[in-house]
Amino acid sequence: MSSPVEQCAFAAIIVAGGTGSRMGAGPAKQYRDVAGKPVLRHSIDAFAAHSHCDIIILVVADSDRDRADAICAGLTKKVVIIVGGHTRRASVRAGLNHLTAMDMPPPFVLIHDAARPGVDEGVIDRLIDALHTNAGALPALPVTDSVARVRDGAIDEPVDREALVRVQTPQAFHLDAIVEAHRAWPEEKEATDDAAVLRAAGGTVVVVPGTEKLMKLTYPVDFSVFATMTGAERMRIGQGYDVHALVEGKQLWLCGIRIDHSHGLSGHSDADVAIHALCDALFGAIGNGDIGVHFPPSDEKWRGVSSALFLEYAMNLVRQTGLAVANCDLTIICEAPKIGPHREAMRTRLADIMAIDPSRISIKGTTSEGLGFTGRHEGIAAQAVVLLQNENG
Numbered sequence: 507m508s509s510p511v512e513q514c515a516f517a518a519i520i521v522a523g524g525t526g527s528r529m530g531a532g533p534a535k536q537y538r539d540v541a542g543k544p545v546l547r548h549s550i551d552a553f554a555a556h557s558h559c560d561i562i563i564l565v566v567a568d569s570d571r572d573r574a575d576a577i578c579a580g581l582t583k584k585v586v587i588i589v590g591g592h593t594r595r596a597s598v599r600a601g602l603n604h605l606t607a608m609d610m611p612p613p614f615v616l617i618h619d620a621a622r623p624g625v626d627e628g629v630i631d632r633l634i635d636a637l638h639t640n641a642g643a644l645p646a647l648p649v650t651d652s653v654a655r656v657r658d659g660a661i662d663e664p665v666d667r668e669a670l671v672r673v674q675t676p677q678a679f680h681l682d683a684i685v686e687a688h689r690a691w692p693e694e695k696e697a698t699d700d701a702a703v704l705r706a707a708g709g710t711v712v713v714v715p716g717t718e719k720l721m722k723l724t725y726p727v728d729f730s731v732f733a734t735m736t737g738a739e740r741m742r743i744g745q746g747y748d749v750h751a752l753v754e755g756k757q758l759w760l761c762g763i764r765i766d767h768s769h770g771l772s773g774h775s776d777a778d779v780a781i782h783a784l785c786d787a788l789f790g791a792i793g794n795g796d797i798g799v800h801f802p803p804s805d806e807k808w809r810g811v812s813s814a815l816f817l818e819y820a821m822n823l824v825r826q827t828g829l830a831v832a833n834c835d836l837t838i839i840c841e842a843p844k845i846g847p848h849r850e851a852m853r854t855r856l857a858d859i860m861a862i863d864p865s866r867i868s869i870k871g872t873t874s875e876g877l878g879f880t881g882r883h884e885g886i887a888a889q890a891v892v893l894l895q896n897e898n899g
């Protein structure tokens with residue numbers, strides 16, 4: 507780029523105030539993980555990595571302030587978090603007001619929706635280049651499907667798709683021009699986007715090539731599509747193995763249910779050997795130690811507790827990585843009791859503890875044909891394999 511750096515320095519305003527009701531319950535989509543980090547952090551990192559970006563202003567809902575602080579932890583680039591208004595336009599104006607109150611605001615501003623994590627240096631460079639000769643610029647893609655108007659549920663007339671584009675963000679502007687345009691826009695009217703605001707004030711907004719990766723994450727499936735597009739890791743596998751001794755005078759717990767039997771398993775907790783193997787498979791899949799690290803047998807507080815507690819804990823750690831259980835397969839090795847009659851109750855109970863569908867859980871029983879410690883009824887062994895995949899996959 508031939509211009510001096512200060513002439514093409516820009517501020518980024520990331521609008522992250524939305525609640526994303528189409529994603530269902532839980533935190534707003536911009537705070538959920540995709541491809542290894544929160545949606546919002548992808549955009550922040552892309553802007554922060556650009557040498558011409560002077561400041562990033564993150565506009566959030568009041569209730570998300572702490573979440574935003576946590577997401578921005580460790581960033582060296584100047585990031586300012588401010589609370590936005592009740593509408594997108596009010597949030598953009600809050601961001602612009604922050605900039606105009608600065609002593610030396612950068613000449614350009616890129617206004618971006620947090621729900622589009624796929625910003626990259628190429629798009630930013632194309633936008634900044636376009637601002638050298640235009641007051642506004644936005645990334646857009648051609649429309650590849652046929653487009654038509656619909657009247658009363660039937661196709662009315664086709665629309666020339668050559669004249670249409672799919673508009674994305676960030677949208678880039680001369681700071682002075684977009685501030686003036688927002689001031690001139692009617693207070694009570696909502697705007698489609700900031701390009702519409704500049705156009706209404708007589709400014710020209712040119713189109714630069716966008717990218718498919720700049721897609722807006724709206725529905726749960728969009729998270730998987732984006733993760734695939736970025737080549738982010740999508741699967742992790744883990745396996746676990748455990749043994750406990752059979753003794754008289756103890757209750758027998760397997761897969762979170764109590765089974766009537768002449769003997770029970772001996773151990774520090776309730777000695778649910780199947781759940782222990784499953785926990786180790788989960789810890790293994792996320793590369794986070796083993797059950798002995800998280801629940802040391804030397805710790806008195808775990809004495810006699812239900813192993814359901816360990817499994818809930820392991821599942822919480824899994825969810826924190828943005829992964830979900832695709833399926834798990836358990837094998838319980840013993841001569842007695844027979845596993846078959848308890849299989850469905852075990853599946854239902856594990857599904858309940860893990861908060862997943864029972865169809866993702868398989869439980870198998872086998873013997874060791876009278877051989878070894880399991881064959882001599884001295885103990886029960888269990889093996890587990892789990893496959894994790896991106897959440898919403």
Ligand code: MG
Pocket residue numbers: 748749750773777778779782
């Ligand atoms: Mg154990």
